[in-house]
Amino acid sequence: MTIEFALPELGEGIEEADVLRVLVSPGDSVEVEQGVIEVETEKATLEVPAPAAGRIGEVRVASGETIRVGQVIVTIDEAAGAAGEARAPAAAPASAPPEPAPPAPPEPEPGPSPAAAAPEPAPPAAPAPADEAAPEPAPPARPAPAPASPAAPVHREGEPVFAAPSVRTFAREIGVDIREVAGSGPGGRISQDDVKRHARSRPAGGLGRGAPAPDPGAGVDFARWGEVERLPMSRVRRTTAETISRSWQSPHVTLFQKADVTELEALRRRYRERVSRAGGGNLTMVAILLSVCASALRQHPRLNASVDAAARQIVYKKHVHIGVAVDTDRGLLVPVLRDADRKNVTELSAELGSLAVKAREGKLGLEEMRGGSFTISNLGGMGTGFFTPILNPPEVGILGVGRALTEAVWDAEAGAFAPRLLLPLSLSFDHRIVDGADGARFLSWVVEALEQPLLLALEG
Amino acid sequence: MAAGAGTGSGSGDGATRVVVIGAGPGGYPAAFHAAHLGMDVTLVDPEPNPGGVCLYRGCIPSKALLHVAGLLRETEAAAEWGLRFERPEIDIDAVREWKGRVVGKMTGGLGLLTRQRRVRYVQGRARLAGPKMAVVELSEGGDQTLNFDYAVLATGSRPQAIPSLLPGSPLVMDSTDALELASVPPTLLVVGGGYIGLELGSVYAALGSRVTVVEMTAGLLPGADRDLVEPLQRRLEGEFEEILLDTRVESMREHDGGLEVTLAAEAVERPVRRFDRALVSVGRRPNSEGLGLESTRVGLTDRGFVEVDEQRRTAEPTVFAVGALAGEPMLAHKATHEGRVAAEAIAGRPAAFDPSAIPAVVFTDPEIAWTGLSESQARERGIEVDVLRFPWAASGRATTLGRTNEGLTKLLVDARSQRVLGVGIVGADAGELVAEATLAIEMGARVDDMRETIHAHPTLSETLMEAADLFTNASPHYVDRRRERALRSRAGL
Ligand SMILES: Cc1cc2nc3c(=O)[nH]c(=O)nc-3n(C[C@H](O)[C@H](O)[C@H](O)COP(=O)(O)OP(=O)(O)OC[C@H]3O[C@@H](n4cnc5c(N)ncnc54)[C@H](O)[C@@H]3O)c2cc1C
Numbered sequence: 001m002t003i004e005f006a007l008p009e010l011g012e013g014i015e016e017a018d019v020l021r022v023l024v025s026p027g028d029s030v031e032v033e034q035g036v037i038e039v040e041t042e043k044a045t046l047e048v049p050a051p052a053a054g055r056i057g058e059v060r061v062a063s064g065e066t067i068r069v070g071q072v073i074v075t076i077d078e079a080a081g082a083a084g085e086a087r088a089p090a091a092a093p094a095s096a097p098p099e100p101a102p103p104a105p106p107e108p109e110p111g112p113s114p115a116a117a118a119p120e121p122a123p124p125a126a127p128a129p130a131d132e133a134a135p136e137p138a139p140p141a142r143p144a145p146a147p148a149s150p151a152a153p154v155h156r157e158g159e160p161v162f163a164a165p166s167v168r169t170f171a172r173e174i175g176v177d178i179r180e181v182a183g184s185g186p187g188g189r190i191s192q193d194d195v196k197r198h199a200r201s202r203p204a205g206g207l208g209r210g211a212p213a214p215d216p217g218a219g220v221d222f223a224r225w226g227e228v229e230r231l232p233m234s235r236v237r238r239t240t241a242e243t244i245s246r247s248w249q250s251p252h253v254t255l256f257q258k259a260d261v262t263e264l265e266a267l268r269r270r271y272r273e274r275v276s277r278a279g280g281g282n283l284t285m286v287a288i289l290l291s292v293c294a295s296a297l298r299q300h301p302r303l304n305a306s307v308d309a310a311a312r313q314i315v316y317k318k319h320v321h322i323g324v325a326v327d328t329d330r331g332l333l334v335p336v337l338r339d340a341d342r343k344n345v346t347e348l349s350a351e352l353g354s355l356a357v358k359a360r361e362g363k364l365g366l367e368e369m370r371g372g373s374f375t376i377s378n379l380g381g382m383g384t385g386f387f388t389p390i391l392n393p394p395e396v397g398i399l400g401v402g403r404a405l406t407e408a409v410w411d412a413e414a415g416a417f418a419p420r421l422l423l424p425l426s427l428s429f430d431h432r433i434v435d436g437a438d439g440a441r442f443l444s445w446v447v448e449a450l451e452q453p454l455l456l457a458l459e460g
Numbered sequence: 461m462a463a464g465a466g467t468g469s470g471s472g473d474g475a476t477r478v479v480v481i482g483a484g485p486g487g488y489p490a491a492f493h494a495a496h497l498g499m500d501v502t503l504v505d506p507e508p509n510p511g512g513v514c515l516y517r518g519c520i521p522s523k524a525l526l527h528v529a530g531l532l533r534e535t536e537a538a539a540e541w542g543l544r545f546e547r548p549e550i551d552i553d554a555v556r557e558w559k560g561r562v563v564g565k566m567t568g569g570l571g572l573l574t575r576q577r578r579v580r581y582v583q584g585r586a587r588l589a590g591p592k593m594a595v596v597e598l599s600e601g602g603d604q605t606l607n608f609d610y611a612v613l614a615t616g617s618r619p620q621a622i623p624s625l626l627p628g629s630p631l632v633m634d635s636t637d638a639l640e641l642a643s644v645p646p647t648l649l650v651v652g653g654g655y656i657g658l659e660l661g662s663v664y665a666a667l668g669s670r671v672t673v674v675e676m677t678a679g680l681l682p683g684a685d686r687d688l689v690e691p692l693q694r695r696l697e698g699e700f701e702e703i704l705l706d707t708r709v710e711s712m713r714e715h716d717g718g719l720e721v722t723l724a725a726e727a728v729e730r731p732v733r734r735f736d737r738a739l740v741s742v743g744r745r746p747n748s749e750g751l752g753l754e755s756t757r758v759g760l761t762d763r764g765f766v767e768v769d770e771q772r773r774t775a776e777p778t779v780f781a782v783g784a785l786a787g788e789p790m791l792a793h794k795a796t797h798e799g800r801v802a803a804e805a806i807a808g809r810p811a812a813f814d815p816s817a818i819p820a821v822v823f824t825d826p827e828i829a830w831t832g833l834s835e836s837q838a839r840e841r842g843i844e845v846d847v848l849r850f851p852w853a854a855s856g857r858a859t860t861l862g863r864t865n866e867g868l869t870k871l872l873v874d875a876r877s878q879r880v881l882g883v884g885i886v887g888a889d890a891g892e893l894v895a896e897a898t899l900a901i902e903m904g905a906r907v908d909d910m911r912e913t914i915h916a917h918p919t920l921s922e923t924l925m926e927a928a929d930l931f932t933n934a935s936p937h938y939v940d941r942r943r944e945r946a947l948r949s950r951a952g953l
Binding site: 053162163168169173186188189229230232234236 | 591757771777805806808809810811812814815816817832843874876877878879881901902903904906908952
């Protein structure tokens with residue numbers, strides 16, 4: 001009997017896949033479970049196993065092609081005489097698979113496994129329950145069991161990588177995660193050429209979808225252009241780099257606006273002494289901005305929210321914790337002021353001072369840098385004007401503060417230019433949940449509150 | 461920048477300043493490699509020369525004594541081959557002296573290498589005083605402050621002391637005391653059937669002690685595959701007075717110049733027994749106390765190991781940790797590899813500790829060695845493997861050595877990729893044989909790679925090749941019926 005073997009379901013929401021390699025040719029004999037083709041989906045690279053033993057008749061796909069679920073891959077002439085134990089009719093999802101248990105991926109080592117995007121634990125590999133009306137399908141976990149048997153990712157977690165130490169080192173040198181590389185050697189062994197091919201294929205073709213692009217600096221021999229020194233990235237630097245890269249995943253927009261802080265600056269100077277005497281330390285514009293932003297966030301809860309994309313929910317926070325970016329000799333640290341909306345300016349100023357000192361001395365605890373709902377980043381001290389602050393995910397808003405400069409402003413009433421102190425403010429926000437108008441309203445509210453401190457008392 | 465550059469920060473020639481604390485098999489290679497990479501290195505240890513536990517009171521002295529014990533056993537076994545020796549006269553003082561010479565030669569050599577590598581050696585105990593400074597309590601008296609860009613902690617471990625087992629008593633030894641070889645007691649109780657207890661128990665048994673081993677769990681060498689342990693246990697049952705499994709030592713007291721020991725088990729005859737001495741070998745603890753870690757962000761696991769990342773960096777970016785201090789397995793070669801990784805990481809190279817296999821060797825007679833995945837791990841983690849067992853009864857070399865009935869070479873293979881995932885061996889020289897297996901696993905060898913590599917005849921290494929041949933049951937010297945059935949049923953016949 002000849003079977004037309006079609007691409008089985010590979011997982012929830014996966015309708016097509018790119019053929020990476022065809023592992024069989026016409027005339028080859030295959031065993032049950034033997035890989036027929038290797039495909040790549042958005043989620044993983046998988047081998048598609050044969051549903052039955054036999055001889056390959058036709059091969060109807062080629063590497064590089066994109067194929068759809070249900071499309072015939074090969075025809076298999078079933079081995080005569082071999083009685084059908086593990087014979088699932090090809091591409092007939094209705095029949096219960098005789099061997100429902102896929103070779104379970106080995107238990108991952110206990111401990112964080114940052115790579116796994118899918119929430120643990122994966123549902124048991126049983127035919128999808130079509131019973132109770134689930135309100136929303138659960139987020140896709142591991143590739144769902146295909147009718148015949150599940151396909152395995154290139155490397156099962158917990159198993160050593162199938163590559164020599166020198167190849168593993170080479171992969172690290174050029175910034176390739178060896179676990180993502182498909183090996184072309186016998187049994188799937190990874191060679192140095194495989195690593196190179198993987199690195200080249202990622203940015204260019206459609207093959208690397210979902211995988212991070214290799215760092216353009218990886219493996220480059222900069223010494224060719226002059227003397228260089230390579231030093232390790234500190235942990236803080238690495239964390240910053242990762243967070244910042246992640247923040248590109250939320251599309252954000254930046255709005256610019258200047259606030260006239262002439263009066264506020266005069267007030268700040270007048271009350272500075274008093275705040276200091278009350279234990280508030282040095283009253284800075286950032287401390288005042290903390291108070292203003294806290295009120296603004298209460299007025300505009302969308303900017304105090306986060307997105308849980310997997311659950312398709314917006315998380316509105318009933319607390320206002322504001323992070324303040326501090327430049328230290330270890331790198332950028334962002335201590336968080338808790339409940340900024342429930343503290344007055346003197347308290348905020350005192351707390352800001354002590355957190356900044358702790359940050360510079362390297363004494364901040366991890367907890368003191370977590371749970372922020374908004375961030376303020378001040379580059380004014382360095383002379384910067386406007387800039388485009390980058391989000392600190394999962395927060396959805398960040399306010400950049402530049403240097404205040406005295407500028408000539410047209411005073412229509414007086415019919416003359418007047419010297420005014422203008423503070424450049426740059427607000428970046430996550431456009432997925434904050435519309436342009438929302439952002440503009442928030443920023444205008446902040447500007448107005450700085451210009452009309454009474455607004456705080458009226459609305460804040 | 462704090463974590464970035466160590467350069468230009470004080471030392472004369474501007475090299476990165478590295479302080480290595482502890483000069484065992486983790487620390488001294490880290491120091492030597494850092495110096496090799498051009499860094500300005502200071503190595504601190506209380507001993508006069510590098511070596512650590514491994515050279516002074518671990519691997520090296522124990523193997524020297526096991527060599528002596530092995531020779532004694534060979535002379536007995538030789539009767540079967542037609543050689544009869546007089547009962548040997550054991551001069552225990554001379555044995556001890558020989559062991560001392562071995563240790564002295566090795567550690568002295570390391571002292572010389574330290575100077576050749578231009579590593580500054582400071583004799584004393586160091587503790588951190590923040591992320592960039594250490595204070596050494598010098599052995600010659602006084603304190604010395606060391607500023608560094610990076611520190612590597614390699615302070616190792618020490619024997620676990622159990623209060624109910626009289627740690628202070630002169631009749632109760634830990635492994636360090638036992639290696640001193642102060643005397644050979646007529647009767648010796650070994651508490652703990654791990655590798656240290658069995659190795660040292662074998663030494664004392666060969667030298668004439670009547671040795672009893674008490675192990676709390678159901679088998680010797682907990683963690684090792686049972687089929688490897690079984691031949692050793694059979695042999696030790698002949699050499700030792702008794703092996704008591706599932707048994708705990710409840711209490712001990714000094715009595716009448718000896719030890720009165722109370723045992724607790726389901727069915728133990730004579731729960732109260734007398735021994736002249738006891739050796740307590742129930743595990744080791746990392747030396748993470750008193751190191752000034754609280755002045756840094758270095759974190760510990762709940763078992764007291766320092767937490768490190770792939771590069772062996774702690775939560776304090778300037779501080780690395782390697783060896784027994786940084787976690788299991790507490791083995792010298794793992795420490796050495798980590799020391800090298802840490803030095804490379806400090807030099808900014810993309811190093812990582814990511815072995816596919818770490819060999820473990822028990823230097824008893826027969827030896828037991830394994831590397832990569834073990835059968836019990838495969839079972840625990842649900843990894844399906846084909847197990848290929850080649851018994852040494854079918855090995856020519858084993859037969860010439862008169863060691864056929866206790867040898868086994870076992871390969872664990874992933875049936876799909878045919879890749880070798882683990883190897884376990886019991887038999888003479890298993891510790892040497894496991895090296896090939898480790899290289900095979902690291903290189904991603906498949907069974908056919910091992911089978912198609914020519915091995916010299918007659919050697920024990922052929923057993924690896926022949927075990928690989930069992931994948932298709934094609935070994936020329938052994939037909940495995942069970943394998944044959946498995947292959948048939950897989951082929952649907
Ligand atoms: C009896 C016995 C037999 C063994 N046999 C083997 C074997 O055959 N094979 C094997 O692989 N492993 C064996 N081991 C284990 C092996 O000895 C250890 O795994 C290995 O020594 C660990 O190396 P390390 O560098 O981490 O620490 P260690 O070797 O423990 O060295 C640490 C050093 O740091 C010093 N130190 C501690 N605190 C300070 C401080 N504050 N300042 C300065 N210096 C400090 C210590 O004095 C010591 O010299 C054996 C152990 C024992 C006890």
